[in-house]
Amino acid sequence: MIKDKINIYLVEYAINSILRQKYKSLFIVVVFTFLTFLLSSMFFITNSIKYELNSTRKALPQIIVQKQIGGKNYDIDINRVDKILNIAGVEDAISRVWGYYYFDNARVNFTLVGVNQFENQYKNSLQKIVDKTDFDKDENTPIMVVGKGVKKVLSQNYYKEYLNFIKPDGKLLKVSIDGIFDADTKLESNDMIVMSEDTLREIFDMPSDKATDIVVKVSNPKEVQTVALKIKQLYPDSRVITNDDLKVSYENIFDYKGGVFLALFIVSLFTFFMIVYDKASGLSGEQKKEIGILKAIGWSVDDVLKVKFYEGFIISFFAYINGVILSLIFVHILQAPLLRDIFVGYRGLKPAFELPFILDIQTLSLVFFLSVPIYISATIIPSWRVATLETDEVIR
Amino acid sequence: MIYLKDITKVYEINKNNKVVALQNINLDIDEGELVVLRGASGSGKSTILSLIASLSKPTSGEVIVDEKRISKLPDSFASKYRQENIGFIFQKYNLIPTLSVTENILLPLIPLNPDEKVAKKKLDEVMARFDISHKASQLVKSLSGGEQQRVAIARANINNPKIIIADEPTANLDEKLSLNFIEILKQMKELGKTIVVATHDPLFFNLDFVDKEIKIHKGKLL
Amino acid sequence: MLLTPEILTILILDTLFVFFASISFILSIKISLKWDLNSTSQAQYKLERESFLASTIIKYIFMLKIPLFLFFIFTLNKLAIVIPGAMCGAGVVNATVYGNYLLVLKVLNLYIFASWLTLHLNDIKQENQPYTKLKFTLFIFVFFLLMSEIYIEWLMFNAIDINKIVDCCGTLYSSGANSYISEFFKIDTSVLLTIFYGTFSFIIASYLLKNRYTFSILNLVFMLISIITLIIFFGIYIYELPTHHCPFCLLQKDYYYIGYFLYTFLYLGTFYGISSLFNQQNMKKSLFFNTLYMVIVSCYPIFYYLKNGVFL
Numbered sequence: 001m002i003k004d005k006i007n008i009y010l011v012e013y014a015i016n017s018i019l020r021q022k023y024k025s026l027f028i029v030v031v032f033t034f035l036t037f038l039l040s041s042m043f044f045i046t047n048s049i050k051y052e053l054n055s056t057r058k059a060l061p062q063i064i065v066q067k068q069i070g071g072k073n074y075d076i077d078i079n080r081v082d083k084i085l086n087i088a089g090v091e092d093a094i095s096r097v098w099g100y101y102y103f104d105n106a107r108v109n110f111t112l113v114g115v116n117q118f119e120n121q122y123k124n125s126l127q128k129i130v131d132k133t134d135f136d137k138d139e140n141t142p143i144m145v146v147g148k149g150v151k152k153v154l155s156q157n158y159y160k161e162y163l164n165f166i167k168p169d170g171k172l173l174k175v176s177i178d179g180i181f182d183a184d185t186k187l188e189s190n191d192m193i194v195m196s197e198d199t200l201r202e203i204f205d206m207p208s209d210k211a212t213d214i215v216v217k218v219s220n221p222k223e224v225q226t227v228a229l230k231i232k233q234l235y236p237d238s239r240v241i242t243n244d245d246l247k248v249s250y251e252n253i254f255d256y257k258g259g260v261f262l263a264l265f266i267v268s269l270f271t272f273f274m275i276v277y278d279k280a281s282g283l284s285g286e287q288k289k290e291i292g293i294l295k296a297i298g299w300s301v302d303d304v305l306k307v308k309f310y311e312g313f314i315i316s317f318f319a320y321i322n323g324v325i326l327s328l329i330f331v332h333i334l335q336a337p338l339l340r341d342i343f344v345g346y347r348g349l350k351p352a353f354e355l356p357f358i359l360d361i362q363t364l365s366l367v368f369f370l371s372v373p374i375y376i377s378a379t380i381i382p383s384w385r386v387a388t389l390e391t392d393e394v395i396r
Numbered sequence: 397m398i399y400l401k402d403i404t405k406v407y408e409i410n411k412n413n414k415v416v417a418l419q420n421i422n423l424d425i426d427e428g429e430l431v432v433l434r435g436a437s438g439s440g441k442s443t444i445l446s447l448i449a450s451l452s453k454p455t456s457g458e459v460i461v462d463e464k465r466i467s468k469l470p471d472s473f474a475s476k477y478r479q480e481n482i483g484f485i486f487q488k489y490n491l492i493p494t495l496s497v498t499e500n501i502l503l504p505l506i507p508l509n510p511d512e513k514v515a516k517k518k519l520d521e522v523m524a525r526f527d528i529s530h531k532a533s534q535l536v537k538s539l540s541g542g543e544q545q546r547v548a549i550a551r552a553n554i555n556n557p558k559i560i561i562a563d564e565p566t567a568n569l570d571e572k573l574s575l576n577f578i579e580i581l582k583q584m585k586e587l588g589k590t591i592v593v594a595t596h597d598p599l600f601f602n603l604d605f606v607d608k609e610i611k612i613h614k615g616k617l618l
Numbered sequence: 619m620l621l622t623p624e625i626l627t628i629l630i631l632d633t634l635f636v637f638f639a640s641i642s643f644i645l646s647i648k649i650s651l652k653w654d655l656n657s658t659s660q661a662q663y664k665l666e667r668e669s670f671l672a673s674t675i676i677k678y679i680f681m682l683k684i685p686l687f688l689f690f691i692f693t694l695n696k697l698a699i700v701i702p703g704a705m706c707g708a709g710v711v712n713a714t715v716y717g718n719y720l721l722v723l724k725v726l727n728l729y730i731f732a733s734w735l736t737l738h739l740n741d742i743k744q745e746n747q748p749y750t751k752l753k754f755t756l757f758i759f760v761f762f763l764l765m766s767e768i769y770i771e772w773l774m775f776n777a778i779d780i781n782k783i784v785d786c787c788g789t790l791y792s793s794g795a796n797s798y799i800s801e802f803f804k805i806d807t808s809v810l811l812t813i814f815y816g817t818f819s820f821i822i823a824s825y826l827l828k829n830r831y832t833f834s835i836l837n838l839v840f841m842l843i844s845i846i847t848l849i850i851f852f853g854i855y856i857y858e859l860p861t862h863h864c865p866f867c868l869l870q871k872d873y874y875y876i877g878y879f880l881y882t883f884l885y886l887g888t889f890y891g892i893s894s895l896f897n898q899q900n901m902k903k904s905l906f907f908n909t910l911y912m913v914i915v916s917c918y919p920i921f922y923y924l925k926n927g928v929f930l
Contacts, residue, residue: 005509007506007507007509008509009502009505009506009509010506010507013506016495016499020494020495043623244702247699248699248700248702248780251622251699251700252700252780262623262626266630289490290492293486293490293491293492293503294503295451295475296449296451296478296484296486296490297478297484297503297504297551297552298475298476298478298479298482298504298507298555299475299503299506299507300471300472300474300475300476300507301471301472301475301670302471302472303475303506303507305670305674362624362692362696365685365689365692366623366624366627366689369627369631369685369686369689370627370630373631373634373682374630374631374634376678377634377638377678380638380671380674380675380678381671384670384671384674387670388667388670388671390452391446391451391452408660453658453663454658455658455659456658467658468655468656468658469745470655470666470742470745470747471666471670472742473745
């Protein structure tokens, strides 16, 4: 089978044959390259985003506790922190005050994060900001520290030094921009604004005994699930999200979006399959004659089948490699204009982050299996038809 | 050497349409003989040639070549038999026009997967013998009729087959080229090959080096 | 159903298999009923042409099945991320009742397809093609096995529930577990090892004596004892952990993907070994791969002992 020495002459003949049918071959290679290009781009983009998100996720709290009734989120009581601290295995529990602020002028959401200067922050990046900034420095005007993306948007809308937040009661609260920060990952910080808790409570009209959610740190990672369950039992109206839950949901979001894309891809592949089959079946008289001659001078059906297989494999594999390389260039050098917006569906600012370079065998084999074997299968029946032609009829 | 025993060949175009190409043919060809099959188009002579070359299978009867039953060989064996024993010269040369002279001549060798040096030796030898070496790398479609003829003959000879089969070899040639061809046939006969020519070209009739002339009409020998 | 791109790909290719295998199936029935090599009828000639299509399709399916099987294992390992409790493919396999059957069936089919192809090659090598009718009749059964495999695969992917927590391999492959594997843990390890090395020595003896029949049967035994000893004994030296018996974790990056090599050598060695019943020349290839497997797998406990002075 594969162990018989491969007949190089047949391979050469196949290559020669492809080159002799310039236009037909070129057409197939171009279309097929385009299809594999689309497919691999999609996978490369989602892989990169997943990687980026997973890096972010690792910095996220192990457990987040929210109050949810009827599917809606409500502010959670701060005194719940004490009871949670008493659960075995809990290392720390901190209430967080944050929310989304819709900036009408630019039609984007900012993420507002409130910090209490006198307490430990749950995240290092926040701690750095707190250490550097004195949020109470100006008695009259509260200050904030903003992310790069926020600064850009505000400047574009003529807010260079401050922003007037619109409170729920319609009154304005002026908050000055004290500085810009960069955080651990660009995805996270781009749309973020850090201010003192009190300022934030004023903007969102949140009472001082409430918080947005509570983050919990567990000393032994293996006990996260157990603790999460206990919190849930303690407060049945709470929604408890663990880090693992996030990991799973990220995997799934992209698989959904990827799945839709894949479904569309299948349709186009099917169409292409039909075209290939049609073109291969409707062999020109010249093609048939050539095979007839070959068989008359001693080629067996097997030899012809091999040549046809090599032709098919070479074309599809060549297109596959091209598609993958072009896609790598498109995604990582050009940073995937247009396509990436389909996947990076953010409510907030489109972050200007760079897609990290991820190349793994699984993605490559995924694209391979979705392209090359399918193309070859389209050539099986036409190749067989041509290889088993009755020779003497053809050469008369 | 070549025996056709009670051969009948029926072509089924569809269930209701059958063409009897050959009916109860018995034929004997000895080794080294040059045999001319004489008959009009459609008389069945091409069918006899394809049977000898194991390109088609009889509806009944047997074809025996060199004491071997070749009528019902499975495809891979039939092609091996063809590679080793048969050199086919077609009516319209049937060269592949988009390939070069060398590539065309080498075609019968490809399935054998020979060593490169061996292949080159055979190639050079046969190109020299039929005086086509100087056009080795040219595409066949740019050659003259006579040159194409020599390429076709070289191709048929590259495996040094025992049997040469020619199907209406001079049908598209002028008299000069036809006579040329007959000369080459004589050369091949002198090399000891068994030659079967199917033709209705009168140039072949009453040639001194033809051993047998067999007339065939509507599938039956006369 | 959990529709990851990997699962979708496998299902798409499964669809292709169903389509093409069905063609071969229909042709196989025709051939097994009407094939007569001595006949010179138009029908027989047509059948001869069709036999090419049938065998080409089967070749294509087999050639694709091998890399696809590796891809399937990849997919199982990847699914372990989204299935709670699973640390490696073992958890995914045991997440549904179909998992184990599917795996066994897949491996079995690899052996069976390879055997069919060996029969096919032997058949076309001979002028009178003695096995044609037989091989296509056999394919009818192979077809049903293939369809079962695809159906169970579909069932399994359909049944995976990401909300259900599964056992990880630590629980599954231990003496405490409630499965057939745990029975083997009860047997003394030295007995199992004796059978393992003993079988291998007998294989060498059969090779030297050129006895195809014992060679073939011994290979079957070797296949089974190798897997058992891999799980119970050799595995723990690969993981350097006396409680880690999982046959799947070997396939992960942490262990340099050694699992792929071991399983491939074992498959090739035992396949050639069993099929040497029909083809004497396979004995050499079989011995080569089996020896390779035996040497690599034995190295782990040996190196561990040299490094640490004790056995686990």
